[in-house]
Amino acid sequence: xxxxxxxxxxxxxxxxxxxxxxxxxxxxxxxxxxxxxxxxxxxxxxxxxxxxxxxxxxxxxxxxxxxxxxxxxxxxxxxxxxxxxxxxxxxxxxxxxxxxxxxxxxxxxxxxxxxxxxxxxxxxxxxxxxxxxxxxxxxxxxxxxxxxxxxxxxxxxxxxxxxxxxxxxxxxxxxxxxxxxxxxxxxxxxxxxxxxxxxxxxxxxxxxxxxxxxxxxxxxxxxxxxxxxxxxxxxxxxxxxxxxxxxxxxxxxxxxxxxxxxxxxxxxxxxxxxxxxxxxxxxxxxxxxxxxxxxxxxxxxxxxxxxxxxxxxxxxxxxxxxxxxxxxxxxxxxxxxxxxxxxxxxxxxxxxxxxxxxxxxxxxxxxxxxxxxxxxxxxxxxxxxxxxxxxxxxxxxxxxxxx
Amino acid sequence: xxxxxxxxxxxxxxxxxxxxxxxxxxxxxxxxxxxxxxxxxxxxxxxxxxxxxxxxxxxxxxxxxxxxxxxxxxxxxxxxxxxxxxxxxxxxxxxxxxxxxxxxxxxxxxxxxxxxxxxxxxxxxxxxxxxxxxxxxxxxxxxxxxxxxxxxxxxxxxxxxxxxxxxxxxxxxxxxxxxxxxxxxxxxxxxxxxxxxxxxxxxxxxxxxxxxxxxxxxxxxxxxxxxxxxxxxxxxxxxxxxxxxxxxxxxxxxxxxxxxxxxxxxxxxxxxxxxxxxxxxxxxxxxxxxxxxxxxxxxxxxxxxxxxxxxxxxxxxxxxxxxxxxxxxxxxxxxxxxxxxxxxxxxxxxxxxxxxxxxxxxxxxxxxxxxxxxxxxxxxxxxxxxxxxxxxxxxxxxxxxxx
Numbered sequence: 125x126x127x128x129x130x131x132x133x134x135x136x137x138x139x140x141x142x143x144x145x146x147x148x149x150x151x152x153x154x155x156x157x158x159x160x161x162x163x164x165x166x167x168x169x170x171x172x173x174x175x176x177x178x179x180x181x182x183x184x185x186x187x188x189x190x191x192x193x194x195x196x197x198x199x200x201x202x203x204x205x206x207x208x209x210x211x212x213x214x215x216x217x218x219x220x221x222x223x224x225x226x227x228x229x230x231x232x233x234x235x236x237x238x239x240x241x242x243x244x245x246x247x248x249x250x251x252x253x254x255x256x257x258x259x260x261x262x263x264x265x266x267x268x269x270x271x272x273x274x275x276x277x278x279x280x281x282x283x284x285x286x287x288x289x290x291x292x293x294x295x296x297x298x299x300x301x302x303x304x305x306x307x308x309x310x311x312x313x314x315x316x317x318x319x320x321x322x323x324x325x326x327x328x329x330x331x332x333x334x335x336x337x338x339x340x341x342x343x344x345x346x347x348x349x350x351x352x353x354x355x356x357x358x359x360x361x362x363x364x365x366x367x368x369x370x371x372x373x374x375x376x377x378x379x380x381x382x383x384x385x386x387x388x389x390x391x392x393x394x395x396x397x398x399x400x401x402x403x404x405x406x407x408x409x410x411x412x413x414x415x416x417x418x419x420x421x422x423x424x425x426x427x428x429x430x431x432x433x434x435x436x437x438x439x440x441x442x443x444x445x446x447x448x449x450x451x452x453x454x455x456x457x458x459x460x461x462x463x464x465x466x467x468x469x470x471x472x473x474x475x476x477x478x479x480x481x482x483x484x485x486x487x488x489x490x491x492x493x494x495x496x497x498x499x500x501x502x503x504x505x506x507x508x509x510x511x512x513x514x515x516x517x518x519x520x521x522x523x524x525x526x527x
Numbered sequence: 528x529x530x531x532x533x534x535x536x537x538x539x540x541x542x543x544x545x546x547x548x549x550x551x552x553x554x555x556x557x558x559x560x561x562x563x564x565x566x567x568x569x570x571x572x573x574x575x576x577x578x579x580x581x582x583x584x585x586x587x588x589x590x591x592x593x594x595x596x597x598x599x600x601x602x603x604x605x606x607x608x609x610x611x612x613x614x615x616x617x618x619x620x621x622x623x624x625x626x627x628x629x630x631x632x633x634x635x636x637x638x639x640x641x642x643x644x645x646x647x648x649x650x651x652x653x654x655x656x657x658x659x660x661x662x663x664x665x666x667x668x669x670x671x672x673x674x675x676x677x678x679x680x681x682x683x684x685x686x687x688x689x690x691x692x693x694x695x696x697x698x699x700x701x702x703x704x705x706x707x708x709x710x711x712x713x714x715x716x717x718x719x720x721x722x723x724x725x726x727x728x729x730x731x732x733x734x735x736x737x738x739x740x741x742x743x744x745x746x747x748x749x750x751x752x753x754x755x756x757x758x759x760x761x762x763x764x765x766x767x768x769x770x771x772x773x774x775x776x777x778x779x780x781x782x783x784x785x786x787x788x789x790x791x792x793x794x795x796x797x798x799x800x801x802x803x804x805x806x807x808x809x810x811x812x813x814x815x816x817x818x819x820x821x822x823x824x825x826x827x828x829x830x831x832x833x834x835x836x837x838x839x840x841x842x843x844x845x846x847x848x849x850x851x852x853x854x855x856x857x858x859x860x861x862x863x864x865x866x867x868x869x870x871x872x873x874x875x876x877x878x879x880x881x882x883x884x885x886x887x888x889x890x891x892x893x894x895x896x897x898x899x900x901x902x903x904x905x906x907x908x909x910x911x912x913x914x915x916x917x918x919x920x921x922x923x924x925x926x927x928x929x930x
Contacts, residue, residue: 173851174851175849176847176850205846206880240841240843241846241879241880243880344829344830345827345828346829346830346851347851349846424748426747426748426749426925427706427749431925433926436926440644441706441749443608443643444749444750446578448576448578448579472644476611477609477610477646516919516922518833519836519918519922521833522829522833523833
């Protein structure tokens, strides 16, 4: 398996585009993206568990009930959530696109991201649809840009892998910077693959993968109303279709996992206002559930996040966050280390402080990627969660997001 | 019932003091406080549910098993948590005080607040104990100061009330600014009353009261390791002891509730970095549990808190936070209003936006106390939660708390 370029256009038979159609006032910012498969594809998706759901999720869920899709359209600048006519707008968007692509509107996945509760007009979609479709090509970059909100970097990854000597590819793009605390699903992630895989196995792969990837990311504890992850698999690689568990499925799972973990790290590292990516690795847990809960509790703590921003080795806050995770752990066995590519430092052993060099700790915590490694010394299970630091800029971005 | 001065010294038979004994380097900041009852008192207490517990909590729990206490000693500057010899230090502190006061060290409640995981020495206690005790008097103010950490204002309240024509008093002091997200218990709160009330009823009153008061406050989602609320009742008002439910108990509960709600508002409004107090009132809920969970979800949302800081009427984030509260609510029935003493504005009706004056909304959200009033239109239960805005200063304070 190797990492390659191309994002959602890396896999055979997929093209993409992104344009400015007028949903955003700022003409330099793209606001509408399209991903298209030349052949109808199997599709699997997971959605936010937030009870307040964007209208596009309702429409998409209905459209892909038959396990098939051919296009994904997504706008930024307006979440189309808490709008009285939201479902109507989302349906009509699919119809406009279907007409232009000459496909069935039921084969369109629709998504939106942006401000909640703002009226939405169909007009920009009407105006832009022709340009969006006619510009389809090897333009994963443009599609990435079209779904960005407060993201500062476009997020894209792809890998090539082999199944029975046949090369397959899988690639994805993501947006997500704030309102990120996935629960069952995640931010917006669109993944394409030319690997032939049945609906059932595609869905199984996705649902299993997100438990240890997107569901382990938090930027601010706010579970979005518009989260979804969608995977399209069009079979264009011509491998024997994966229809059951086994070696080929394992290879596919591994490739999918490489893509999703890379996107997780990009999302957490580009959290609103973040200056660094925080990875929390928990090992030695009694079971995986405990490992996950402890890891998430630590990366969600505002106090830990603020300390990381200040490069302050205030490990007591890590212990505090473990303590309120409601997990059955033995505090007197816990070890904590801060780790970066430049070195590592033990700050807590058996639940109590150890002497350490504040200077070295500072040096480690000033890196762009910092790991908080926790050993519960209480079993053999482990988990990883990703987050970021809490900064002035998070507050600034969110103090006047709408204006 | 009327509000009076005097804090923890308002009730008969109580005296207090606060000094600088050397736990903090800064000599202008008090770091040790004492509350003393001339007569042994009934005591009730609740503690943090954080699994990582400060050593003083362990010692206190043991000391007051018999329901009696006569003194409360509390230091700031060091939490005495995650220290190998923490229990020994806390026990010796009680012994030093008991010797000076000529009481049994088992009748001492001990508490600490400050940095977690820093070694603690008995020396400052030894040096300061004589001055602490000899300065006992009508010094609630000094005791308030001695327990402050990042608090910007001292927090104190007292009320006078009558039971069967006999005047009773109840007063309290609190500290708490960061690491505040109580669960079963709360930040540090010490309450004194001269009302005669049995151990059983005192405990019942406290445990019932905190459910709708301290447990409904959040500053940053981090449940502290050192939380406790302690009430001392010395009976010096000479009323007939309250030993069962009934009119006298109701009056006592009401007086206690006035004290705890006032302290809750002070704590939330003085949250680390906060520029304003946010009160979230939820009504029309199917049951009280839903009302409480919705109210807490809203005041805990980093996005809502940031919007409040920016005086941005971004009500979609309020809906989002209700949506991920995991409560059975009908989104299409929800109304949201922003309310301040100067006016109010409806921003969401039946789960969708309504037209409103952004100018008026801004004016309301710029006030020092802002209410977010939510009607779920789904039943008759209600709840209130208190929090604050998320600001640059929260990040600043917590980026380098130890240094």
